[in-house]
Amino acid sequence: MQLKNRHILGWLEAAPLAMVLLGFLIAPIVMIVIVSFWGATEFSIYPAFEFDNYEFLFGSPVTYRVFGATFKYAFITWALTLAIGFTVAYFLAFHVRSLTMQIALFLVCTIPFWTSNIIRMISWIPFLGRNGIANQTLISWGVIDEPLEWLLYSDFAVILAFVHLYTLFMVVPIFNTMMRIDKSLLEAARDNGASGFQTLVHVIIPLTKPGIMIGTIFVVTLVMGDFITVRFMSGSQRANVGRLISNDIGLLQYPSAAATAVVLLCTVLIVIAILLRFVNIRKEL
Amino acid sequence: MERRTGSFYVLALFFGLFVLFLYGPILTIGLLSFQGPRGGLTFPMNGVSLHWFRDLFEEQAVGDIWGAFRRSFALGLMVMVTTVVVSVMAGLAFRKRFWGSGLVFYAAITSLVIPSILISLGVGLIFNQLGFRVHWATSGFGAQLTWTLPFGLLIMFAVFNRFDKSFEEAARDQGATAWQTLRYVVLPIIAPSLIGVALFGFTLSYDEFARTLLTSGSYNTLPLEVFGMTTNVTTPVIYALGTLTTVFSFVIIGAFLLGAWAMGKRRARLGSDAGQGL
Numbered sequence: 001m002q003l004k005n006r007h008i009l010g011w012l013e014a015a016p017l018a019m020v021l022l023g024f025l026i027a028p029i030v031m032i033v034i035v036s037f038w039g040a041t042e043f044s045i046y047p048a049f050e051f052d053n054y055e056f057l058f059g060s061p062v063t064y065r066v067f068g069a070t071f072k073y074a075f076i077t078w079a080l081t082l083a084i085g086f087t088v089a090y091f092l093a094f095h096v097r098s099l100t101m102q103i104a105l106f107l108v109c110t111i112p113f114w115t116s117n118i119i120r121m122i123s124w125i126p127f128l129g130r131n132g133i134a135n136q137t138l139i140s141w142g143v144i145d146e147p148l149e150w151l152l153y154s155d156f157a158v159i160l161a162f163v164h165l166y167t168l169f170m171v172v173p174i175f176n177t178m179m180r181i182d183k184s185l186l187e188a189a190r191d192n193g194a195s196g197f198q199t200l201v202h203v204i205i206p207l208t209k210p211g212i213m214i215g216t217i218f219v220v221t222l223v224m225g226d227f228i229t230v231r232f233m234s235g236s237q238r239a240n241v242g243r244l245i246s247n248d249i250g251l252l253q254y255p256s257a258a259a260t261a262v263v264l265l266c267t268v269l270i271v272i273a274i275l276l277r278f279v280n281i282r283k284e285l
Numbered sequence: 286m287e288r289r290t291g292s293f294y295v296l297a298l299f300f301g302l303f304v305l306f307l308y309g310p311i312l313t314i315g316l317l318s319f320q321g322p323r324g325g326l327t328f329p330m331n332g333v334s335l336h337w338f339r340d341l342f343e344e345q346a347v348g349d350i351w352g353a354f355r356r357s358f359a360l361g362l363m364v365m366v367t368t369v370v371v372s373v374m375a376g377l378a379f380r381k382r383f384w385g386s387g388l389v390f391y392a393a394i395t396s397l398v399i400p401s402i403l404i405s406l407g408v409g410l411i412f413n414q415l416g417f418r419v420h421w422a423t424s425g426f427g428a429q430l431t432w433t434l435p436f437g438l439l440i441m442f443a444v445f446n447r448f449d450k451s452f453e454e455a456a457r458d459q460g461a462t463a464w465q466t467l468r469y470v471v472l473p474i475i476a477p478s479l480i481g482v483a484l485f486g487f488t489l490s491y492d493e494f495a496r497t498l499l500t501s502g503s504y505n506t507l508p509l510e511v512f513g514m515t516t517n518v519t520t521p522v523i524y525a526l527g528t529l530t531t532v533f534s535f536v537i538i539g540a541f542l543l544g545a546w547a548m549g550k551r552r553a554r555l556g557s558d559a560g561q562g563l
Contacts, residue, residue, distance in 0.1 A: 006381045006382075006383060007381075007383045007384045008383075009378075009381060010378045010379075010381035010382070010383025010386065011378070011383055011385070012378075013374045013375065013377050013378035013381075014374070014375050014378035014379070014383065014386070014389055016370070016371040016374055016375070017371050017372075017374070017375040017378075017393065017434060017438070018392075020371065020427065020430050020431065020434060021389070021393065021396055021434075023427060024404065024408055024427040024428055024430060024431045025392060025395065025396045025399070025404065025431050026392065027407070027411060028403065028404055028407020028410070028411060029399075029403065029407060031407050031410050031411045031414070032403060032406060032407045032410065035410055084303060087299055088299070088300055088303050090296070091296040092300075095292075095293050095296055095297070105300070107542070108304055108307075109303075109304075109307070111535070112307050112308070114484065114485075114488035114489075114492070114534060114537075114538050115311075115488070115531050115534040115535070115538075116491075116492040116494075116511070116527075116530060116531065116534065117492060117494065117508075118492075118494055118508050118511050118512050118515070119311070119314075119511065119527040119530065119531055120311065122314065122515060122523060122524075122527055123310035123313060123314045123527065124310050125314075125326060125327075126310075126313050126314060126317055126326060126327045126328065127309075127310055127313060129326065129327050132327050132328075133313070133328060136328065164306065164307070164310070196290075196292065217398060218398075221398040221400070224400065225399070225400025225401055225402065225403075225495075226400075226495075227402055227495070228494060228495060228512070232512075232515065242400060242402055245402050246402060249402075249406060249499065254406070257406060258406065258410070261400075261402070261403050261406060261407075264400055264403070265400065265403060268398065268399070268400060269395075
């Protein structure tokens, strides 16, 4: 009886969460899968069971190019955010000595997360624009004669914005795992004659792996699912899968958008499944 | 104390540059929003004025941003309260390791990593096919919860993983009922973390864009309104708006952090009331 109670009470307490997820996560996914088999005219969509949307999707070279671009964005952003995020977290965890200071600096890194992404993207315009600060500075230094055209509305701008927006998704989990490393392990490494670099490679990095994995999952999924950063920072000149979907939505081609969405979801889930082999999330919180 | 090594200064410099990278752009638009009336989107400053802030208060210049702000604020509060309540309940549930908890947990993680446009599209389609009208307070509200609840849940996991069970056992041994244990022991102990959950709930909702895009209906929330402006507004008025909402975000974040800090202080000052016979 006691055991049964535990399950019933547990479900009662988890019910609100389960209801929200059922209504606004599971049901929408099911709906998208269903609609991906529907047909569409220019003005409306109609129920059907046809594979036209998928045939068109897999038959079009655009699809492969756009998926390629999406992976490219994800990979470059991942590499940069990992390098920057790891360095920042390493500094915070092992070089800042007072806990108060650690918390204060950690908050400095996290506060932008609670402000608007759109506005953080807009705020790059005066910096990167044709007559922006970057170009003006480089010209006044004599590095270049003409303004660089590829600063804003380019792959460069897209990746810069991704790194700007998402690095803290690396900093937070990596810092979290680093703070739980037993400091006596570092002492032991040093006492045994390891250099700072050897300690980093053979002690800190292996122990930080779970944090790196969680950060990786965040960054990769955020970048792969993005459509607004690419649209805004490339001035609509570049595409990723998210934009493919949002363009179809704009044209009211919901079935085709849904088919692309299904493929995107599968891709993201496969990537996560691979990453999850390396870490047990629940143990790491 | 040990002497600082060379690598400390290199890393400190790196950290400083990172902070500059994080805050530099937003400070730039803060500065540029004080452009003179004839100033443009980049430097140099063409005089200094409050012209663009004044523009924000004129309906015809920028559309209905104040209505959008009110809606975003109301929605933020709704999402905040719901996130706190639902996350705490779910956090308590997961401690019981009930049958099927793994399933709910993976659903929550999926909710976090699923591309936002899928939620937007799926919820929009369902409302459409059922003949309901999408509205920020119904479909928009639900869509945003799929983003805020996983964060709330993860915070609750972190809290309960560090929770000392002996407090509860003590309460039970003294004859407290399950409800009394929760109300007088567990909740007061986790209260400061709930401020954190509330902060996530409010700010993530207030700034949410992708999941609200197709689910807010004809009345825009503030981020949607701002995004609309990026396509047709080419004056610093958009910087003025960006500056204003960022300042608002900072004030909100500051208030939450101050609240958590004050609660910690108060607790440290009053200490434990163990043995006081309360």
